[in-house]
């Protein structure tokens with residue numbers, strides 16, 4: 001199954017995505033993690049991404065789409081994958097559709113996790129990742145609203161979008177996620 005997890009930073013895409021991927025044998029493809037790793041290793045990509053990440057801004061669409069194209073071609077992604085943090089803009093969503101179409105594939109599901117904005121801010125401040133300072137968190141939420149939230153309408157109009165409440169315990173959210181994906185009977 002090819003799944004996209006959509007939703008603002010701090011909503012729980014990483015936590016839920018990790019479990020969903022692990023329990024079903026699919027790789028979790030997290031563009032944020034891939035970029036942080038590149039920054040840590042000091043690769044050319046990492047050097048290009050570092051300042052943007054620290055400022056809470058997005059890495060260019062073509063760079064990130066190239067990364068996802070390569071990653072989704074790996075053998076472990078053959079039967080499915082969970083995308084966390086990609087696509088984040090309409091051009092990225094178009095690229096994703098295009099790259100899947102070229103392989104005769106399509107997304108099975110796009111799930112949007114939702115929590116109230118005050119709660120997001122609190123969660124992000126607690127998370128204490130290096131790119132989670134107050135100013136960066138605020139910028140990341142603005143970038144989400146302006147550039148990523150339009151994907152809700154984008155996927156909504158293609159009737160592939162499911163919404164899942166992201167408040168409540170991790171367990172409750174996970175159950176709702178499985179249900180939205182039609183996987184509840186198959187959970188381990």
Ligand code: AMP
Nearest residue numbers: 031032052053057058059064085086088
């Ligand atoms: P995340 O861990 O998904 O919150 O991503 C951390 C940071 O990496 C973001 O604030 C962006 O600077 C960058 N990033 C991650 N995914 C993308 C993407 N799909 N497009 C552009 N930038 C991204």
